Amino acid sequence: MGPDLWTLGVLPVLAAGALAGLLGIYWDISWHIDKGRDTLFTPPHDFIYTSLVIVLVVSGYALWRDRRDSPVHLRAGGRGVHAGVLIVAAGAALVLVFVPLDDLWHRLFGVDVTLWGPMHLVGILGLTVACFGGLASAWLERGLAGDPRRGRLFGDAGLFFACLLAGWAVLVVAEYEFMVPQYPSVWHPVLLAALPVFPLVLISRLAPRPWAATITAIGFTALRIAIACWLIAVSHRGLAGNSRPAIPLLIPTGLAVDWLLLRRAPGWLAGLAGGVVTLAANAALIDASAPAAGGIRLFWDAATLLRALGPALVLSALSGAAAASAAGSLGAGGAPGRPERPARAAPRVRA
Amino acid sequence: MRQGAPVWLTAGAAALLVTAVPGLVIAAAAPVAAHVTITHAGPGRPSAVEVRLDPPAAARGGELLLSIYNGKGVVNRHVLRPGADGVYRAAYPFPTRGVWRYYMRFGAGQAGFTSAGVASISPDAGSVDTFTAAFRSGSAGVPAAVQPLGYAAFGLIAAGALAGVSAILARLRRARCEARSGRSGAARS
Numbered sequence: 001m002g003p004d005l006w007t008l009g010v011l012p013v014l015a016a017g018a019l020a021g022l023l024g025i026y027w028d029i030s031w032h033i034d035k036g037r038d039t040l041f042t043p044p045h046d047f048i049y050t051s052l053v054i055v056l057v058v059s060g061y062a063l064w065r066d067r068r069d070s071p072v073h074l075r076a077g078g079r080g081v082h083a084g085v086l087i088v089a090a091g092a093a094l095v096l097v098f099v100p101l102d103d104l105w106h107r108l109f110g111v112d113v114t115l116w117g118p119m120h121l122v123g124i125l126g127l128t129v130a131c132f133g134g135l136a137s138a139w140l141e142r143g144l145a146g147d148p149r150r151g152r153l154f155g156d157a158g159l160f161f162a163c164l165l166a167g168w169a170v171l172v173v174a175e176y177e178f179m180v181p182q183y184p185s186v187w188h189p190v191l192l193a194a195l196p197v198f199p200l201v202l203i204s205r206l207a208p209r210p211w212a213a214t215i216t217a218i219g220f221t222a223l224r225i226a227i228a229c230w231l232i233a234v235s236h237r238g239l240a241g242n243s244r245p246a247i248p249l250l251i252p253t254g255l256a257v258d259w260l261l262l263r264r265a266p267g268w269l270a271g272l273a274g275g276v277v278t279l280a281a282n283a284a285l286i287d288a289s290a291p292a293a294g295g296i297r298l299f300w301d302a303a304t305l306l307r308a309l310g311p312a313l314v315l316s317a318l319s320g321a322a323a324a325s326a327a328g329s330l331g332a333g334g335a336p337g338r339p340e341r342p343a344r345a346a347p348r349v350r351a
Numbered sequence: 352m353r354q355g356a357p358v359w360l361t362a363g364a365a366a367l368l369v370t371a372v373p374g375l376v377i378a379a380a381a382p383v384a385a386h387v388t389i390t391h392a393g394p395g396r397p398s399a400v401e402v403r404l405d406p407p408a409a410a411r412g413g414e415l416l417l418s419i420y421n422g423k424g425v426v427n428r429h430v431l432r433p434g435a436d437g438v439y440r441a442a443y444p445f446p447t448r449g450v451w452r453y454y455m456r457f458g459a460g461q462a463g464f465t466s467a468g469v470a471s472i473s474p475d476a477g478s479v480d481t482f483t484a485a486f487r488s489g490s491a492g493v494p495a496a497v498q499p500l501g502y503a504a505f506g507l508i509a510a511g512a513l514a515g516v517s518a519i520l521a522r523l524r525r526a527r528c529e530a531r532s533g534r535s536g537a538a539r540s
Contacts (some may be wrong), residue, residue: 086519109461109491181416339446
């Protein structure tokens with residue numbers, strides 16, 4: 001067996017890239033709201049470009065350098081390719097598609113394009129898929145690690161990627177969090193209920209540590225607080241606007257997902273319950289934090305919630321089922337609720 | 352052998368795309384204006400803001416984002432739903448006299464309409480400030496079909512990517528099953 005993806009530097013650099021992209025996009029939205037139009041090489045853009053370049057370079061480097069042969073290395077082109085790295089490469093392919101299409105879209109519509117511009121969505125999807133690839137890679141490496149300490153390192157790396165993946169999932173509703181939505185309000189509860197359920201159910205099934213979904217939700221919250229602190233710090237230097245995104249409450253969702261795992265609930269049910277808890281917790285939080293008059297107010301009224309409920313629950317259940325299925329493919333086989341022990345996978349013997 | 356991943360991921364992507372379509376409907380045609388009336392209730396009390404679109408059906412009953420701010424830290428920014436008469440109302444405080452900036456938008460994404468400018472505010476009790484704002488289309492002269500085509504392209508790219516990831520996960524599941532059955536076969540023999 002050759003060096004693993006941590007030794008090759010793939011996982012730490014990919015994690016840094018996913019973090020840089022997330023920070024860059026929130027910073028860029030704040031910049032657009034309060035500072036107006038920007039140029040090609042603003043500080044937030046530099047973070048986003050760094051993220052894009054890292055995903056491209058890391059996937060190519062890992063495909064070139066990782067020469068191991070194991071059950072998680074799929075046969076492609078006469079050699080084994082790490083399945084997690086292949087997923088990162090799929091994200092990189094999306095990034096390659098994104099760059100020219102985004103340029104075309106900005107030439108058509110100018111600088112002020114919504115976050116949900118179709119080509120922006122391609123880029124966000126690419127970085128999200130790459131982040132999911134990082135999580136898959138860390139988990140698969142955990143199974144290959146012979147040393148339990150190494151296994152724990154990969155398990156914790158998987159948790160970190162799960163926090164980042166929750167961040168990327170929630171990023172989609174950032175225009176609502178900044179209170180500058182360009183689409184109907186009903187999409188906010190629908191997407192906020194459904195999207196974070198995927199990383200939470202996935203990591204709860206993989207269970208690198210007990211209560212992994214709750215740890216991930218706490219990590220996500222810490223990450224978003226850190227991004228808010230960054231925005232406050234750079235705004236004092238005139239490098240960001242005053243607008244800050246609201247931070248959604250996902251910790252009760254993490255608790256619910258973990259509790260349902262202990263009850264051996266199927267993935268769709270964990271997803272459904274997670275979606276319900278996210279809606280209830282955030283509706284209460286939004287109401288409690290809303291100013292009486294004026295101010296920047298994000299709110300879901302009863303009519304909005306009622307319209308959102310059906311699609312939110314269906315998508316949450318689908319998201320939970322997809323996460324459970326993905327966890328099954330990644331080898332979350334053990335008894336639900338119990339972390340799988342790191343085990344050395346048998347190296348494939350060459351004929 | 353189970354191959355749940357592709358089925359669930361594809362179904363999830365399809366559901367997301369299908370439910371996304373209604374939100375992408377394009378809003379009204381130009382020209383559009385808004386007549387804004389702000390009735391002040393006096394110091395310490397929020398003023399009543401009323402926005403009448405012209406033509407009234409321009410937003411087709413959709414929401415209006417109304418931001419009025421003084422550039423010195425006071426920001427009023429809400430998403431408003433139209434009342435029964437098609438008029439948008441809000442209660443915004445205006446603690447200072449002078450020039451305030453406003454930003455309004457309605458419609459979906461690039462096909463939406465925006466208006467930005469300044470208004471002179473005199474927040475004395477009983478006084479009324481009015482101004483008319485002209486909206487401009489965000490489509491920048493690009494044919495209306497381009498935005499839906501862009502989303503269709505995104506849908507295809509996203510479906511392809513999700514199918515690719517699902518295929519990798521399915522192959523991984525198969526490979527692990529084969530490795531496991533190979534190990535148990537070797538143990539038996």
